[in-house]
Amino acid sequence: MARKKSSFNMLKIDIQRAMLTSEGKTNLEVSTEIQNNELLCLFGHSGAGKTTLLRILAGLTKPDKGRIVFNDTVWFDSEKKINIPPQQRNVGYMFQDYALFPNMTVEKNISFAQKEKNKDDVDKIMDLFDLETLKNQHPAKLSGGQKQRVALARALAAKPNVLLLDEPLSALDFDMRLALQHEIRKAHNLLNTLTVMVSHDLQEVFHLASSVIMLKNGTVINEGKPADVFTNKQNTAYHNGYNI
Amino acid sequence: MMNQDFINTLLLTGRLAGWTTAILFVVGFPIAYLLAYKRFWFKPVLEALISMPLVLPPTVLGFYMLVAYSPQNAFGRMLSEHFNVRLAFSFEGVLIASVLFSLPFMIQPLQNGLTAIPKSFRETAYTLGKSELTTFIRVLIPNMVPSIITAAAMTFAHCIGEFGVVIMVGGNMPGETRVASIAIYDEVQAMNYHTANQYSFILFIISLLILTLIYSINGKKKIFF
Numbered sequence: 001m002a003r004k005k006s007s008f009n010m011l012k013i014d015i016q017r018a019m020l021t022s023e024g025k026t027n028l029e030v031s032t033e034i035q036n037n038e039l040l041c042l043f044g045h046s047g048a049g050k051t052t053l054l055r056i057l058a059g060l061t062k063p064d065k066g067r068i069v070f071n072d073t074v075w076f077d078s079e080k081k082i083n084i085p086p087q088q089r090n091v092g093y094m095f096q097d098y099a100l101f102p103n104m105t106v107e108k109n110i111s112f113a114q115k116e117k118n119k120d121d122v123d124k125i126m127d128l129f130d131l132e133t134l135k136n137q138h139p140a141k142l143s144g145g146q147k148q149r150v151a152l153a154r155a156l157a158a159k160p161n162v163l164l165l166d167e168p169l170s171a172l173d174f175d176m177r178l179a180l181q182h183e184i185r186k187a188h189n190l191l192n193t194l195t196v197m198v199s200h201d202l203q204e205v206f207h208l209a210s211s212v213i214m215l216k217n218g219t220v221i222n223e224g225k226p227a228d229v230f231t232n233k234q235n236t237a238y239h240n241g242y243n244i
Numbered sequence: 245m246m247n248q249d250f251i252n253t254l255l256l257t258g259r260l261a262g263w264t265t266a267i268l269f270v271v272g273f274p275i276a277y278l279l280a281y282k283r284f285w286f287k288p289v290l291e292a293l294i295s296m297p298l299v300l301p302p303t304v305l306g307f308y309m310l311v312a313y314s315p316q317n318a319f320g321r322m323l324s325e326h327f328n329v330r331l332a333f334s335f336e337g338v339l340i341a342s343v344l345f346s347l348p349f350m351i352q353p354l355q356n357g358l359t360a361i362p363k364s365f366r367e368t369a370y371t372l373g374k375s376e377l378t379t380f381i382r383v384l385i386p387n388m389v390p391s392i393i394t395a396a397a398m399t400f401a402h403c404i405g406e407f408g409v410v411i412m413v414g415g416n417m418p419g420e421t422r423v424a425s426i427a428i429y430d431e432v433q434a435m436n437y438h439t440a441n442q443y444s445f446i447l448f449i450i451s452l453l454i455l456t457l458i459y460s461i462n463g464k465k466k467i468f469f
Contacts, residue, residue: 060367086370093371099364103386112382113372158372 009036009193011162015056015066015076019218021047028052028218034211039188039195041209041226048215050198054164057196058093059086070161092155092191093164096171098147100139106150107135113157122157128190129153129183145176152187163188165197169204181207202230249418250439254446257424260335260410261403264342265396268350271343272395276354277380281366295352297345306412309341313413331413338414338421345409349398357391358384390461401454404447 014031028049034040042050055061056076057068065078075084086093100109110131111122126132129149139147148168155163168184169177185208188195199205205212205226212229214222222229278284279291297305311317313332315324323329331337361384369379385392407425414421416430424443431440 058367058371060370086367087373087375089371090373091371093368095364095368097362097364099362099368101365101368101383101387103383112374115373154372164371 009071009161010034011057011194012067012069013053013057015053015063015068017049017052017056017061017063019047019049019052021217023047023217026218028215030213030215030220032213032220032223034194034196036194037192037210039197039208039210041205041212042196042198042215043200043205043212043229044215045200047217049218050200050215051166053215054093054166054196054198057162058091058164059084059089060093090158090161091164092158092160092162094151094155094166094168096167098139098151098171100142100147100150100154102139105136105138106131106142109139109150110154110157113154115158125153125157128186144172145180148172148180149183152183156187156190160191161193163191163193163195165195167198167200169199169201177201177204184208206230250442252419253422253424253427253443256335256419256422257404260339260342260423261400263339264346264403265350265399267339267343268346268399269396272347272350272354276351276358279351280355280358294347296348298348302345302406302408303412305345306341306409309337309344309409309413313337333413333415333417333421335414335420338410338423341409341413342403342406345406346399346403349402350395353391353395353398354388357388357395360391361387393461394458397454397458401451404450 011034013033015028017028019026019028026049030049030053042053044050052061056063059075062083063076063078066076067074067078068076070089073084074080074082075089076082101112104112107122107126110125111117111119114121123132126135129152131146131149131153134142134146134150139150142150148171152168165184169180172180181204184195184197188208197208199209209226212223212226213220214229275290275294279287279294310332312319313323313330314320315330320331323331329336331340365383365387366379369383370376374382404423405425406423407429410421410423411426411429416422416426422430424447428440428443428447431437431443
Protein backbone atom coordinates (compact mmCIF):
# COMPACT_ATOMS: atom_id res chain seq x y z
CA MET A 1 0.00 0.00 0.00
CA ALA A 2 1.43 3.34 -0.99
CA ARG A 3 2.20 5.75 1.76
CA LYS A 4 -0.46 8.42 1.90
CA LYS A 5 0.44 11.66 0.22
CA SER A 6 1.81 14.11 2.67
CA SER A 7 -0.78 16.73 3.49
CA PHE A 8 -1.32 18.84 6.51
CA ASN A 9 -4.04 17.52 8.76
CA MET A 10 -5.49 19.07 11.85
CA LEU A 11 -8.18 17.92 14.25
CA LYS A 12 -9.69 20.59 16.51
CA ILE A 13 -11.64 19.30 19.47
CA ASP A 14 -13.71 21.36 21.88
CA ILE A 15 -16.41 19.21 23.48
CA GLN A 16 -18.39 18.55 26.61
CA ARG A 17 -20.26 15.42 27.51
CA ALA A 18 -21.91 14.24 30.74
CA MET A 19 -20.56 10.88 31.89
CA LEU A 20 -21.65 8.42 34.52
CA THR A 21 -18.69 6.79 36.23
CA SER A 22 -18.31 4.55 39.25
CA GLU A 23 -17.66 7.70 41.26
CA GLY A 24 -20.90 9.32 40.11
CA LYS A 25 -21.78 11.92 37.51
CA THR A 26 -18.99 13.88 35.91
CA ASN A 27 -18.44 16.02 32.86
CA LEU A 28 -15.96 15.24 30.11
CA GLU A 29 -14.46 18.50 28.93
CA VAL A 30 -11.71 18.51 26.35
CA SER A 31 -10.36 21.33 24.23
CA THR A 32 -7.28 20.63 22.15
CA GLU A 33 -5.76 20.50 18.69
CA ILE A 34 -3.98 17.55 17.12
CA GLN A 35 -1.69 18.23 14.23
CA ASN A 36 -0.13 16.35 11.39
CA ASN A 37 1.73 13.13 12.13
CA GLU A 38 1.03 13.46 15.81
CA LEU A 39 0.50 10.29 17.78
CA LEU A 40 -1.55 11.48 20.70
CA CYS A 41 -2.01 9.30 23.71
CA LEU A 42 -5.02 9.67 26.01
CA PHE A 43 -3.77 8.66 29.42
CA GLY A 44 -5.63 8.24 32.69
CA HIS A 45 -7.35 5.89 35.09
CA SER A 46 -10.47 3.90 34.23
CA GLY A 47 -13.51 6.17 34.04
CA ALA A 48 -11.40 9.24 33.18
CA GLY A 49 -13.17 9.62 29.82
CA LYS A 50 -10.49 8.31 27.45
CA THR A 51 -12.66 5.85 25.55
CA THR A 52 -15.62 8.25 25.56
CA LEU A 53 -13.46 10.89 23.89
CA LEU A 54 -12.27 8.38 21.30
CA ARG A 55 -15.87 7.33 20.59
CA ILE A 56 -16.88 10.98 20.27
CA LEU A 57 -14.16 11.50 17.66
CA ALA A 58 -15.39 8.46 15.73
CA GLY A 59 -19.00 9.67 15.82
CA LEU A 60 -20.11 6.69 17.91
CA THR A 61 -21.01 8.85 20.92
CA LYS A 62 -22.58 12.29 20.64
CA PRO A 63 -21.18 15.13 22.76
CA ASP A 64 -23.65 17.33 24.63
CA LYS A 65 -22.12 20.43 23.16
CA GLY A 66 -19.07 21.72 21.38
CA ARG A 67 -17.37 21.43 18.04
CA ILE A 68 -15.07 18.99 16.26
CA VAL A 69 -13.41 20.01 13.03
CA PHE A 70 -11.11 17.92 10.87
CA ASN A 71 -9.26 20.14 8.41
CA ASP A 72 -12.10 22.12 6.79
CA THR A 73 -14.82 19.60 7.57
CA VAL A 74 -17.05 20.14 10.59
CA TRP A 75 -17.68 16.72 12.13
CA PHE A 76 -19.75 18.04 14.99
CA ASP A 77 -21.22 21.39 15.90
CA SER A 78 -23.88 21.50 18.60
CA GLU A 79 -24.94 25.06 17.77
CA LYS A 80 -25.39 24.37 14.07
CA LYS A 81 -26.77 20.90 14.83
CA ILE A 82 -24.16 19.19 12.69
CA ASN A 83 -23.23 15.62 13.53
CA ILE A 84 -21.53 13.75 10.71
CA PRO A 85 -22.18 9.98 11.11
CA PRO A 86 -19.21 7.61 11.61
CA GLN A 87 -19.60 6.33 8.04
CA GLN A 88 -18.62 9.75 6.67
CA ARG A 89 -15.77 10.61 9.05
CA ASN A 90 -13.36 8.11 7.54
CA VAL A 91 -11.69 7.12 10.78
CA GLY A 92 -10.00 3.80 11.50
CA TYR A 93 -11.26 2.67 14.90
CA MET A 94 -9.70 -0.28 16.64
CA PHE A 95 -11.66 -1.65 19.58
CA GLN A 96 -10.17 -3.29 22.66
CA ASP A 97 -11.72 -6.62 21.62
CA TYR A 98 -10.50 -6.03 18.01
CA ALA A 99 -14.03 -6.75 16.70
CA LEU A 100 -12.84 -9.01 13.90
CA PHE A 101 -15.82 -10.44 12.05
CA PRO A 102 -15.92 -14.17 12.88
CA ASN A 103 -17.67 -15.09 9.63
CA MET A 104 -14.86 -13.66 7.48
CA THR A 105 -11.31 -14.89 6.93
CA VAL A 106 -8.36 -12.61 7.66
CA GLU A 107 -8.27 -11.61 4.00
CA LYS A 108 -12.03 -10.94 3.87
CA ASN A 109 -11.89 -8.89 7.07
CA ILE A 110 -9.30 -6.65 5.44
CA SER A 111 -10.92 -6.39 2.01
CA PHE A 112 -14.29 -5.62 3.65
CA ALA A 113 -12.75 -2.37 4.92
CA GLN A 114 -11.83 -1.15 1.46
CA LYS A 115 -14.03 1.48 -0.10
CA GLU A 116 -12.92 0.41 -3.56
CA LYS A 117 -11.91 -3.21 -3.89
CA ASN A 118 -8.24 -3.62 -4.70
CA LYS A 119 -6.68 -7.04 -4.17
CA ASP A 120 -3.13 -5.75 -4.62
CA ASP A 121 -3.59 -3.35 -1.71
CA VAL A 122 -4.97 -6.17 0.46
CA ASP A 123 -1.95 -8.33 -0.40
CA LYS A 124 0.44 -5.48 0.40
CA ILE A 125 -1.17 -4.78 3.78
CA MET A 126 -1.15 -8.49 4.65
CA ASP A 127 2.49 -8.68 3.65
CA LEU A 128 3.33 -5.63 5.73
CA PHE A 129 1.79 -7.14 8.87
CA ASP A 130 3.02 -10.69 8.19
CA LEU A 131 -0.46 -12.03 7.66
CA GLU A 132 0.07 -13.84 4.35
CA THR A 133 0.15 -17.29 5.92
CA LEU A 134 -2.98 -16.55 7.93
CA LYS A 135 -5.08 -15.07 5.15
CA ASN A 136 -7.51 -17.99 4.95
CA GLN A 137 -7.86 -18.39 8.71
CA HIS A 138 -10.92 -17.27 10.63
CA PRO A 139 -10.41 -15.00 13.70
CA ALA A 140 -11.37 -17.77 16.15
CA LYS A 141 -8.16 -19.59 15.20
CA LEU A 142 -5.85 -16.60 15.76
CA SER A 143 -3.76 -15.67 18.81
CA GLY A 144 -4.19 -12.31 20.56
CA GLY A 145 -1.19 -10.80 18.81
CA GLN A 146 -2.34 -12.04 15.40
CA LYS A 147 -5.80 -10.59 15.99
CA GLN A 148 -4.26 -7.25 16.86
CA ARG A 149 -2.28 -7.22 13.62
CA VAL A 150 -5.35 -8.10 11.57
CA ALA A 151 -7.38 -5.37 13.30
CA LEU A 152 -4.64 -2.81 12.57
CA ALA A 153 -4.37 -3.97 8.97
CA ARG A 154 -8.15 -3.74 8.56
CA ALA A 155 -8.25 -0.22 10.04
CA LEU A 156 -5.54 0.81 7.59
CA ALA A 157 -7.20 -0.79 4.57
CA ALA A 158 -9.89 1.89 4.69
CA LYS A 159 -7.19 4.56 4.30
CA PRO A 160 -8.57 6.58 7.19
CA ASN A 161 -8.03 10.26 7.90
CA VAL A 162 -7.49 9.55 11.56
CA LEU A 163 -6.50 6.35 13.31
CA LEU A 164 -8.23 5.78 16.67
CA LEU A 165 -6.92 2.97 18.89
CA ASP A 166 -8.68 2.01 22.10
CA GLU A 167 -6.12 0.29 24.36
CA PRO A 168 -4.84 -1.74 21.40
CA LEU A 169 -2.40 -3.78 23.47
CA SER A 170 -4.31 -4.26 26.71
CA ALA A 171 -5.34 -7.84 25.97
CA LEU A 172 -1.76 -9.00 25.40
CA ASP A 173 1.05 -10.18 27.64
CA PHE A 174 4.13 -8.03 28.24
CA ASP A 175 6.41 -9.52 25.56
CA MET A 176 3.68 -9.34 22.97
CA ARG A 177 2.96 -5.73 23.90
CA LEU A 178 6.55 -4.78 23.22
CA ALA A 179 6.59 -6.56 19.89
CA LEU A 180 3.33 -5.05 18.74
CA GLN A 181 4.12 -1.48 19.67
CA HIS A 182 6.32 -1.68 16.60
CA GLU A 183 3.27 -2.57 14.48
CA ILE A 184 1.37 0.45 15.77
CA ARG A 185 4.29 2.70 14.94
CA LYS A 186 4.37 1.14 11.47
CA ALA A 187 0.65 1.76 10.97
CA HIS A 188 0.94 5.35 12.11
CA ASN A 189 3.90 6.07 9.82
CA LEU A 190 2.23 4.40 6.88
CA LEU A 191 -0.89 6.50 7.16
CA ASN A 192 1.12 9.66 7.59
CA THR A 193 -1.72 11.25 9.48
CA LEU A 194 -3.07 11.61 13.02
CA THR A 195 -3.34 8.80 15.52
CA VAL A 196 -5.17 9.01 18.83
CA MET A 197 -4.54 6.11 21.17
CA VAL A 198 -5.99 5.27 24.58
CA SER A 199 -3.53 3.78 27.03
CA HIS A 200 -2.76 3.51 30.71
CA ASP A 201 0.63 1.92 30.22
CA LEU A 202 3.47 4.38 30.76
CA GLN A 203 6.04 2.34 28.88
CA GLU A 204 3.70 2.29 25.89
CA VAL A 205 3.16 6.04 26.07
CA PHE A 206 6.86 6.83 26.21
CA HIS A 207 7.64 4.46 23.38
CA LEU A 208 4.89 5.54 21.00
CA ALA A 209 3.37 8.91 21.79
CA SER A 210 4.52 12.24 20.46
CA SER A 211 2.12 13.96 22.83
CA VAL A 212 -0.09 13.05 25.78
CA ILE A 213 -3.36 14.27 27.21
CA MET A 214 -3.81 13.23 30.80
CA LEU A 215 -7.43 12.93 31.86
CA LYS A 216 -8.85 12.67 35.34
CA ASN A 217 -12.60 12.47 35.97
CA GLY A 218 -13.27 13.93 32.54
CA THR A 219 -10.94 16.90 32.91
CA VAL A 220 -7.60 17.45 31.16
CA ILE A 221 -5.11 17.81 33.98
CA ASN A 222 -2.02 17.96 31.84
CA GLU A 223 -0.94 17.80 28.23
CA GLY A 224 2.26 18.00 26.28
CA LYS A 225 5.20 15.79 25.37
CA PRO A 226 5.44 12.56 27.41
CA ALA A 227 8.73 13.62 28.99
CA ASP A 228 7.25 16.93 30.12
CA VAL A 229 4.01 15.44 31.39
CA PHE A 230 5.45 12.56 33.34
CA THR A 231 8.92 13.48 34.52
CA ASN A 232 8.50 17.02 35.81
CA LYS A 233 7.73 16.61 39.51
CA GLN A 234 6.33 20.11 39.67
CA ASN A 235 3.54 19.39 37.29
CA THR A 236 0.03 18.37 38.18
CA ALA A 237 0.37 14.82 36.95
CA TYR A 238 2.79 14.03 39.71
CA HIS A 239 0.41 15.37 42.30
CA ASN A 240 -2.59 13.55 40.95
CA GLY A 241 -1.70 10.02 41.75
CA TYR A 242 0.48 9.12 38.77
CA ASN A 243 3.57 8.78 40.84
CA ILE A 244 6.32 7.41 38.66
CA MET B 245 -53.39 -46.66 4.22
CA MET B 246 -53.14 -42.92 3.75
CA ASN B 247 -55.99 -41.58 1.64
CA GLN B 248 -56.03 -38.37 -0.37
CA ASP B 249 -57.89 -36.47 2.35
CA PHE B 250 -55.20 -37.41 4.86
CA ILE B 251 -52.41 -36.26 2.53
CA ASN B 252 -54.26 -33.02 1.69
CA THR B 253 -54.63 -32.24 5.39
CA LEU B 254 -50.91 -32.72 5.97
CA LEU B 255 -50.05 -30.65 2.89
CA LEU B 256 -52.35 -27.88 4.08
CA THR B 257 -50.71 -27.98 7.50
CA GLY B 258 -47.27 -27.68 5.88
CA ARG B 259 -48.50 -24.89 3.58
CA LEU B 260 -49.85 -22.88 6.53
CA ALA B 261 -46.67 -23.37 8.57
CA GLY B 262 -44.44 -22.64 5.56
CA TRP B 263 -46.24 -19.42 4.58
CA THR B 264 -46.42 -18.26 8.20
CA THR B 265 -42.67 -18.82 8.61
CA ALA B 266 -41.84 -17.11 5.31
CA ILE B 267 -44.01 -14.06 6.04
CA LEU B 268 -42.75 -13.77 9.60
CA PHE B 269 -39.18 -14.03 8.40
CA VAL B 270 -39.65 -10.92 6.27
CA VAL B 271 -41.75 -9.04 8.82
CA GLY B 272 -39.89 -10.28 11.90
CA PHE B 273 -36.35 -9.22 11.01
CA PRO B 274 -37.03 -5.46 10.88
CA ILE B 275 -39.07 -5.65 14.10
CA ALA B 276 -36.35 -7.70 15.85
CA TYR B 277 -33.75 -5.17 14.64
CA LEU B 278 -35.78 -2.27 16.04
CA LEU B 279 -36.26 -4.00 19.37
CA ALA B 280 -32.61 -5.03 19.61
CA TYR B 281 -30.92 -1.77 18.68
CA LYS B 282 -33.29 1.20 18.76
CA ARG B 283 -34.74 3.16 21.62
CA PHE B 284 -38.27 4.53 21.39
CA TRP B 285 -40.90 5.35 23.97
CA PHE B 286 -43.42 2.63 23.07
CA LYS B 287 -40.83 -0.16 22.95
CA PRO B 288 -42.10 -1.90 26.14
CA VAL B 289 -45.65 -1.84 24.76
CA LEU B 290 -44.52 -3.29 21.44
CA GLU B 291 -42.52 -6.00 23.20
CA ALA B 292 -45.49 -6.84 25.40
CA LEU B 293 -47.85 -7.02 22.41
CA ILE B 294 -45.48 -9.33 20.52
CA SER B 295 -45.16 -11.60 23.55
CA MET B 296 -48.93 -11.74 24.19
CA PRO B 297 -49.42 -15.02 22.27
CA LEU B 298 -47.15 -16.71 24.83
CA VAL B 299 -49.64 -16.07 27.62
CA LEU B 300 -52.94 -15.41 25.87
CA PRO B 301 -55.38 -18.26 25.14
CA PRO B 302 -55.37 -18.73 21.35
CA THR B 303 -59.14 -18.47 21.39
CA VAL B 304 -58.91 -14.86 22.55
CA LEU B 305 -56.88 -13.81 19.50
CA GLY B 306 -59.07 -16.02 17.33
CA PHE B 307 -62.18 -14.32 18.66
CA TYR B 308 -60.81 -10.83 17.99
CA MET B 309 -59.68 -11.85 14.51
CA LEU B 310 -63.18 -13.17 13.76
CA VAL B 311 -64.69 -9.91 14.98
CA ALA B 312 -62.23 -7.92 12.82
CA TYR B 313 -62.97 -10.09 9.75
CA SER B 314 -66.74 -9.69 10.12
CA PRO B 315 -68.30 -7.55 7.37
CA GLN B 316 -70.30 -5.86 10.13
CA ASN B 317 -67.09 -4.19 11.30
CA ALA B 318 -64.93 -1.59 9.55
CA PHE B 319 -61.95 -3.78 8.57
CA GLY B 320 -64.05 -6.71 7.34
CA ARG B 321 -66.46 -4.38 5.55
CA MET B 322 -63.60 -2.54 3.81
CA LEU B 323 -62.14 -5.86 2.61
CA SER B 324 -65.53 -7.07 1.49
CA GLU B 325 -66.64 -3.91 -0.31
CA HIS B 326 -63.37 -2.79 -1.91
CA PHE B 327 -61.58 -6.07 -2.54
CA ASN B 328 -64.42 -8.59 -2.41
CA VAL B 329 -62.39 -10.55 0.14
CA ARG B 330 -63.82 -12.46 3.08
CA LEU B 331 -61.24 -13.68 5.52
CA ALA B 332 -63.35 -15.54 8.06
CA PHE B 333 -63.22 -19.31 7.52
CA SER B 334 -60.66 -19.01 4.72
CA PHE B 335 -57.03 -20.12 4.41
CA GLU B 336 -55.87 -16.49 4.09
CA GLY B 337 -57.77 -15.53 7.25
CA VAL B 338 -56.15 -18.39 9.16
CA LEU B 339 -52.75 -17.42 7.74
CA ILE B 340 -53.01 -13.83 9.02
CA ALA B 341 -54.08 -15.05 12.46
CA SER B 342 -51.30 -17.61 12.44
CA VAL B 343 -48.72 -14.94 11.57
CA LEU B 344 -49.87 -12.78 14.48
CA PHE B 345 -49.99 -15.70 16.88
CA SER B 346 -46.50 -16.91 15.96
CA LEU B 347 -44.82 -13.48 16.20
CA PRO B 348 -42.87 -14.16 19.43
CA PHE B 349 -41.52 -17.47 18.15
CA MET B 350 -39.83 -15.68 15.26
CA ILE B 351 -38.96 -12.34 16.83
CA GLN B 352 -37.56 -13.37 20.20
CA PRO B 353 -34.82 -15.70 18.86
CA LEU B 354 -33.91 -13.11 16.20
CA GLN B 355 -33.80 -10.33 18.81
CA ASN B 356 -31.67 -12.49 21.11
CA GLY B 357 -29.36 -13.33 18.21
CA LEU B 358 -28.91 -9.67 17.34
CA THR B 359 -28.27 -8.53 20.91
CA ALA B 360 -25.73 -11.34 21.40
CA ILE B 361 -23.50 -9.90 18.67
CA PRO B 362 -20.93 -7.54 20.25
CA LYS B 363 -21.77 -3.89 19.67
CA SER B 364 -18.19 -3.35 18.50
CA PHE B 365 -18.92 -5.40 15.34
CA ARG B 366 -21.59 -2.95 14.19
CA GLU B 367 -19.59 0.07 15.23
CA THR B 368 -16.47 -1.17 13.44
CA ALA B 369 -18.49 -1.63 10.26
CA TYR B 370 -19.91 1.90 10.60
CA THR B 371 -16.45 3.42 11.05
CA LEU B 372 -15.36 1.49 7.95
CA GLY B 373 -18.03 3.42 6.07
CA LYS B 374 -20.64 0.67 5.85
CA SER B 375 -24.33 1.54 6.01
CA GLU B 376 -26.71 -0.07 8.50
CA LEU B 377 -28.11 -2.25 5.71
CA THR B 378 -24.69 -3.43 4.52
CA THR B 379 -23.67 -4.09 8.13
CA PHE B 380 -26.88 -6.03 8.66
CA ILE B 381 -26.40 -8.21 5.57
CA ARG B 382 -22.62 -8.72 5.66
CA VAL B 383 -21.85 -8.71 9.38
CA LEU B 384 -24.94 -9.35 11.50
CA ILE B 385 -26.84 -12.02 9.55
CA PRO B 386 -23.81 -14.30 8.98
CA ASN B 387 -22.98 -14.14 12.69
CA MET B 388 -26.43 -15.17 13.90
CA VAL B 389 -27.18 -18.15 11.69
CA PRO B 390 -28.06 -20.44 14.63
CA SER B 391 -30.58 -17.86 15.88
CA ILE B 392 -32.10 -17.57 12.42
CA ILE B 393 -32.50 -21.33 12.12
CA THR B 394 -33.93 -21.50 15.64
CA ALA B 395 -36.42 -18.71 14.86
CA ALA B 396 -37.59 -20.31 11.62
CA ALA B 397 -37.78 -23.81 13.10
CA MET B 398 -39.61 -22.68 16.24
CA THR B 399 -42.12 -20.73 14.17
CA PHE B 400 -42.71 -23.65 11.82
CA ALA B 401 -43.01 -26.16 14.67
CA HIS B 402 -45.34 -23.96 16.68
CA CYS B 403 -47.51 -23.35 13.63
CA ILE B 404 -47.83 -27.06 12.89
CA GLY B 405 -49.17 -27.58 16.40
CA GLU B 406 -51.52 -24.59 16.37
CA PHE B 407 -55.12 -25.49 17.19
CA GLY B 408 -57.08 -22.76 18.96
CA VAL B 409 -56.59 -19.89 16.56
CA VAL B 410 -57.17 -22.05 13.49
CA ILE B 411 -60.42 -23.54 14.73
CA MET B 412 -61.73 -20.13 15.84
CA VAL B 413 -60.86 -18.29 12.64
CA GLY B 414 -60.99 -21.09 10.10
CA GLY B 415 -63.33 -23.69 11.49
CA ASN B 416 -62.91 -27.18 10.12
CA MET B 417 -63.14 -27.01 6.33
CA PRO B 418 -61.30 -29.86 4.54
CA GLY B 419 -58.78 -28.56 2.02
CA GLU B 420 -59.20 -24.99 3.21
CA THR B 421 -58.71 -24.70 6.97
CA ARG B 422 -58.67 -28.26 8.32
CA VAL B 423 -55.08 -28.66 9.50
CA ALA B 424 -53.67 -31.81 11.13
CA SER B 425 -54.19 -30.71 14.74
CA ILE B 426 -57.89 -30.10 14.03
CA ALA B 427 -58.16 -33.33 12.07
CA ILE B 428 -56.91 -35.26 15.12
CA TYR B 429 -59.64 -33.72 17.27
CA ASP B 430 -62.18 -34.42 14.56
CA GLU B 431 -61.14 -38.06 14.11
CA VAL B 432 -61.23 -38.69 17.85
CA GLN B 433 -64.74 -37.24 18.01
CA ALA B 434 -65.71 -39.67 15.23
CA MET B 435 -63.96 -42.51 17.11
CA ASN B 436 -61.47 -43.00 14.23
CA TYR B 437 -58.56 -43.59 16.55
CA HIS B 438 -56.41 -45.21 13.87
CA THR B 439 -56.44 -42.07 11.69
CA ALA B 440 -56.00 -39.84 14.74
CA ASN B 441 -53.00 -41.93 15.65
CA GLN B 442 -51.50 -41.54 12.17
CA TYR B 443 -51.82 -37.75 12.30
CA SER B 444 -50.50 -37.63 15.86
CA PHE B 445 -47.51 -39.80 15.07
CA ILE B 446 -46.53 -37.67 12.09
CA LEU B 447 -46.86 -34.41 14.08
CA PHE B 448 -44.88 -35.98 16.93
CA ILE B 449 -42.03 -37.02 14.61
CA ILE B 450 -41.92 -33.67 12.77
CA SER B 451 -41.85 -31.71 16.04
CA LEU B 452 -39.19 -34.01 17.49
CA LEU B 453 -37.02 -33.62 14.40
CA ILE B 454 -37.33 -29.83 14.42
CA LEU B 455 -36.51 -29.52 18.11
CA THR B 456 -33.57 -31.93 17.75
CA LEU B 457 -32.30 -29.75 14.91
CA ILE B 458 -32.54 -26.63 17.09
CA TYR B 459 -30.77 -28.20 20.05
CA SER B 460 -28.02 -29.68 17.90
CA ILE B 461 -27.42 -26.30 16.27
CA ASN B 462 -27.34 -24.43 19.57
CA GLY B 463 -24.89 -26.99 20.91
CA LYS B 464 -22.51 -26.46 17.98
CA LYS B 465 -22.77 -22.75 17.34
CA LYS B 466 -19.14 -22.49 16.34
CA ILE B 467 -19.76 -24.71 13.36
CA PHE B 468 -20.89 -21.60 11.47
CA PHE B 469 -17.82 -19.53 12.24
